[in-house]
Amino acid sequence: VPRRSEGAGLCQILTGVMEEVRRSIRLDVRGGDVLHSLLSASWLQALLRVYERLQAFLRDAPAPVLTNATGVLLQLLTDVRASESCSEDAEELCRLLGQPHLQALLSAHDAVAQRDYGPVLPPMPEELPEDEEATRTVCLVKNNQPLGATIKRHELSGEIFIARVIHGGLADRSGLLHAGDRIIEVNGFSVGGMEPEQVIQVVQARALGSIMFKVVPITERPVHRHMTLYVRAMVNYSPQQDPTIPCADAGVGFGKGDILEIVDQSDALWWQARKLPGHAGCAGLGPVLQPPAAVRPASTHGPTPLSDLSADWRLLCGLQEAAGAVGGRSPTGFRRSLRLCRRRFYSTSQLAGHAPCPSSCRAPSVPYEEVVRYQRQPQDPHRLVALLGPSGVGVNELRKRLIRSDPGLFQGAVPHTTRPPKGYEEPGRDYHFTSREMFDAMVSQSRFLEYGEYKGNLYGTSVQAVRDVLSSGKICVLDIEPNAIQAVRTPELKAFIVYVKPPPLERLRESRRGAAVATGYYVNRPFRDEDFQEMEAAAQKMESQYWQFFNHVLVNDQLQDARVQLLAAVNQAQDEPQWVPSSWIR
Numbered sequence: 101v102p103r104r105s106e107g108a109g110l111c112q113i114l115t116g117v118m119e120e121v122r123r124s125i126r127l128d129v130r131g132g133d134v135l136h137s138l139l140s141a142s143w144l145q146a147l148l149r150v151y152e153r154l155q156a157f158l159r160d161a162p163a164p165v166l167t168n169a170t171g172v173l174l175q176l177l178t179d180v181r182a183s184e185s186c187s188e189d190a191e192e193l194c195r196l197l198g199q200p201h202l203q204a205l206l207s208a209h210d211a212v213a214q215r216d217y218g219p220v221l222p223p224m225p226e227e228l229p230e231d232e233e234a235t236r237t238v239c240l241v242k243n244n245q246p247l248g249a250t251i252k253r254h255e256l257s258g259e260i261f262i263a264r265v266i267h268g269g270l271a272d273r274s275g276l277l278h279a280g281d282r283i284i285e286v287n288g289f290s291v292g293g294m295e296p297e298q299v300i301q302v303v304q305a306r307a308l309g310s311i312m313f314k315v316v317p318i319t320e321r322p323v324h325r326h327m328t329l330y331v332r333a334m335v336n337y338s339p340q341q342d343p344t345i346p347c348a349d350a351g352v353g354f355g356k357g358d359i360l361e362i363v364d365q366s367d368a369l370w371w372q373a374r375k376l377p378g379h380a381g382c383a384g385l386g387p388v389l390q391p392p393a394a395v396r397p398a399s400t401h402g403p404t405p406l407s408d409l410s411a412d413w414r415l416l417c418g419l420q421e422a423a424g425a426v427g428g429r430s431p432t433g434f435r436r437s438l439r440l441c442r443r444r445f446y447s448t449s450q451l452a453g454h455a456p457c458p459s460s461c462r463a464p465s466v467p468y469e470e471v472v473r474y475q476r477q478p479q480d481p482h483r484l485v486a487l488l489g490p491s492g493v494g495v496n497e498l499r500k501r502l503i504r505s506d507p508g509l510f511q512g513a514v515p516h517t518t519r520p521p522k523g524y525e526e527p528g529r530d531y532h533f534t535s536r537e538m539f540d541a542m543v544s545q546s547r548f549l550e551y552g553e554y555k556g557n558l559y560g561t562s563v564q565a566v567r568d569v570l571s572s573g574k575i576c577v578l579d580i581e582p583n584a585i586q587a588v589r590t591p592e593l594k595a596f597i598v599y600v601k602p603p604p605l606e607r608l609r610e611s612r613r614g615a616a617v618a619t620g621y622y623v624n625r626p627f628r629d630e631d632f633q634e635m636e637a638a639a640q641k642m643e644s645q646y647w648q649f650f651n652h653v654l655v656n657d658q659l660q661d662a663r664v665q666l667l668a669a670v671n672q673a674q675d676e677p678q679w680v681p682s683s684w685i686r
């Protein structure tokens with residue numbers, strides 16, 4: 101940074117430098133454009149302005165003329181009073197100078213001038229025993245929040261250590277307590293020989309006010325990996341039900357689909373995480389849950405052995421497994437009748453003579469999925485909107501209504517079929533009519549999101565059919581089976597998955613009073629209670645397996661309300677930032 105000695109301000113110098121650099125760009129000097137964009141960055145300009153202000157302040161800051169104004173005042177008063185003939189003015193001066201508030205003001209002036217406001221440390225004792233350990237006394241003022249630290253007892257020595265400092269908690273924010281610090285005293289009580297529970301009782305005895313810790317600081321602090329990572333939980337986790345968590349009270353509970361902000365990955369087994377949105381304060385412990393091979397046998401924190409590590413393996417198995425069997429390609433769903441028959445009679449495994457689902461479309465059984473915030477840019481294709489729900493809940497009805505509400509914006513994908521066209525059907529509009537050989541070839545090339553067989557004919561929704569809609573600038577709206585979830589969750593289609601959920605039973609009875617359920621190709625009849633119960637059971641099964649993949653849950657009670665909510669969700673998906681798998685963006 102150039103010195104200010106030439107009298108020019110830094111901003112002025114920078115302007116000069118930029119002019120030089122601009123000239124280098126004109127002369128095509130290598131790197132000139134990079135340097136120019138750096139120098140013209142608004143943050144750099146702002147930073148320099150701040151720097152200049154600080155320099156100006158240092159230069160112009162008022163300095164005291166005297167450091168002992170009180171002494172001068174006393175001397176003056178003594179001199180005036182000592183003089184034999186005192187004028188009226190002199191007497192008034194004495195009265196004014198003798199007033200307590202003026203004396204206090206001058207005393208404050210002297211304290212500032214002499215910089216007499218820092219703490220005065222007692223002198224170091226002359227003789228210190230050689231083996232005395234350096235201790236630190238930490239005083240934390242406790243409010244209603246927990247301290248945000250856990251302790252543990254060393255198995256062999258019985259000493260009490262700070263096990264973890266929870267990110268964002270009181271102890272962390274103080275910056276004075278660290279994992280691995282050995283606690284000697286709490287509130288003046290020696291913790292020697294105490295169990296951790298007893299130490300906690302001493303801490304808790306004082307609910308509010310200050311708590312004094314005397315600790316021997318850890319000499320080598322563990323390397324903290326504070327890089328923030330965002331993940332979507334693919335499993336449910338409750339610290340209270342996890343017998344292996346080192347401290348259940350310090351745990352963070354989460355459910356499938358929750359977005360977690362991982363704020364500390366220092367420990368091999370326990371992340372510190374916050375649930376989003378809105379949990380700005382203290383983080384909590386969550387299991388890392390890596391595959392067993394990746395789990396290291398000891399924590400990176402503090403002394404070993406640590407009694408809280410013995411059950412780690414149980415932890416890995418104790419959690420609910422992520423849904424493993426997502427995948428398979430099944431019959432397409434352009435028509436309600438097809439959705440119905442594929443649900444009731446067909447599955448991919450029954451499709452004789454057709455390629456089984458490639459293993460790549462199976463969901464990996466990972467407990468977390470790394471996510472990033474994604475904002476679609478106006479020039480990007482729209483995200484595919486995929487609706488799914490239990491049979492009869494109204495997926496197709498909502499899809500049709502959405503498309504009808506704005507056919508210029510929403511469109512379905514044209515499915516393929518091997519059956520001959522009917523008189524009123526137009527190729528490319530109602531279906532892509534194709535030969536069986538052609539269809540088989542497309543199946544083996546994995547060109548279908550879903551496919552299947554009905555009454556001897558094949559039906560399928562191809563990736564290209566979705567692409568055709570997206571490349572025309574419209575939003576493609578599909579209804580899918582859960583089997584197709586992985587096929588639509590791709591960097592290209594970036595599916596926004598809406599789960600259509602049935603309302604409670606009594607609301608189903610009420611809202612579906614005039615509606616008809618399709619039981620076959622041509623047979624419609626009013627809904628019965630068994631249909632609702634079947635729908636509820638199917639919904640529960642779907643939710644327990646696939647909830648983590650749902651981007652939006654829509655309860656289809658009043659049809660009109662549901663359509664309005666769907667439209668709002670779809671608009672949000674296209675225009676507002678969303679959490680998506682990081683693999684879609686890289």
Ligand SMILES: Nc1ncnc2c1ncn2[C@@H]1O[C@H](COP(=O)(O)OP(=O)(O)OP(=O)(O)O)[C@@H](O)[C@H]1O
Pocket residue numbers: 436437439440489490491492493494495496497498611612613615616617618656657658659660662
């Ligand atoms: N909120 C609602 N209120 C009243 N009737 C509804 C509502 N939602 C859907 N329906 C009616 O319920 C019936 C089934 O709806 P739809 O065909 O959309 O179900 P689906 O989820 O696509 O199931 P399937 O794939 O089995 O056809 C239709 O007659 C539809 O009009």
